[in-house]
Amino acid sequence: MTDGPVRLDATAKRIIELLQEDGRISYAAIAKAVGLSEAAARARVQKLLDSEIMQVVAVTDPTQVGFTRQAMIGVRTEGDPMRVGDRLAEVPEVDYVVTTAGSFDLLVEVVCEDDPHLLDVIRRVREQEGVLSSETFVYLKLNKQHYNWGTR
Amino acid sequence: MTDGPVRLDATAKRIIELLQEDGRISYAAIAKAVGLSEAAARARVQKLLDSEIMQVVAVTDPTQVGFTRQAMIGVRTEGDPMRVGDRLAEVPEVDYVVTTAGSFDLLVEVVCEDDPHLLDVIRRVREQEGVLSSETFVYLKLNKQHYNWGTR
DNA sequence: TCACAATTCTGCGGTAATCGTGGATTTAAC
DNA sequence: GTTAAATCCACGATTACCGCAGAATTGTGA
Structure with a gap:
């Protein structure tokens, strides 16, 4: 998360792929x-975990x-989007934050218990300094979720 | 993914939370x-894995x-969005598909090696039957990614 | 090219975890 | 209240985990 790109040899990549298939191997x-x-x-595994390249x-x-x-919340910001993103990342209900190029500067995924909870989270996001506007996409169904994309 | 909601008792939830913290405990x-x-x-763990409630x-x-x-691709569809979503889920580069309410019907996350690869994936998504239009948000930085949201 | 340091790997022994099984206990349905 | 199914515990055999000491490899600077 903090470090730059780390070099991974073929063995490390193979290990990651094995653990992507079954984290308890x-x-x-x-x-x-x-x-x-x-x-x-x-x-090797311990090093990959310690360096935060991989988590199981x-x-x-x-x-x-x-x-x-x-829900996914698309956010438009003023100032440095990454700075705003890092602050939004501190909200407990937020589990995923990416800085993007496009009509949103940030995409923020949130996990809530119910509608009032979601409403409250949206309010907190919009109150955040640097947030100009937001658009919320409420999830109706999770069609696919996987993690074994391998390595290159 | 296929079954309806499954009942989880307090023990199952506690087990899930433990494994969300450390998948190799x-x-x-x-x-x-x-x-x-x-x-x-x-x-208990084996049952949670078999029932696909949880994956480690x-x-x-x-x-x-x-x-x-x-990138995240916002997709507008005609017809049944879930049907289109399930088909998009079969694209290997697609690792995440959700059906949403909002100005997009689907959100599709894709993982690519480089720009030409991404371009090709976008083309394949747009060619999909039922896809009216799409908007791509290229990721610049992953600010946060976590999974230990617990259970309720 | 050589020497030195740092990293990585192997082999191994003690300890702990895993796995399968049979039987007891609990839960659920009627 | 009875029965069937599901769940749990106890326990032994097997396997995995972990730390360590020394060997091998890799990387660096002269």
Whole structure:
């Protein structure tokens, strides 16, 4: 998140791909797949986690775990969009923030319990300094969500 | 993805939250945290995975693993947006599709290697039957990405 | 090219976690 | 109240995890 681009060799990429398929695969299985000792594979994984290139986490469809309202908010800003984006990232209900080129400067995904909650979050976003306007896209259905795009 | 809403008890929710923090936490640690035997905790996790309520995976910032171009594509459709969304979900470069209410019917996130690749993906999206128009937001920076929103 | 330092890897032993199974317990349906 | 299904626990055999010491590799500067 903070560092610049990091060099990843073929082994690191292969390890990432294995964990993209199954985040709970054992170190021993990783080692066998990439041709390293188990200890070396473990060190590699730990380094990838420590450097924040990769995180291994449980991902859920929020609507299945009690968050009935999700939305993407397109935001137009004045001043430095990244600065505004970093501040919006601090809002707990915000799980995803990207700075973009296009008719929005920022795209902000939020996870809420219900409509009043969403309304409150939108209000807080719009109050943020540097936010000129926003447009909300309420999620009706999550059609696809995957993470195994591999590496290049 | 296919089934309706599934009932999650407090234990299941607690397990999900633990795995949202650390996808590689041991079954034994989960068992201790939720007050079950190790075997029971393992069975619960397996059930959550099998039912596709939860997936445990490695998540990366695509720009760090060789995908230099990412974008969100806002799509306006005719006909059933979900149908179009499900078809767009089959495009390999598409990693995220949601049906929304607002000035776009669908939001489609794509992961590409470079500009020509992105251009080609956009072309394929626009050619899709039922797609009236689209607007592309090229990602400049990923400010935040997290998954530990918990459960309710 | 060589020497030196830093990093990475291997092998291994002790400890802990995983996995399967059988039987007890709880839950749900009628 | 009875039955069936689901869930849980106990436990042993297997496998994985983890830390460490030394070897091998990589990278750097003279």
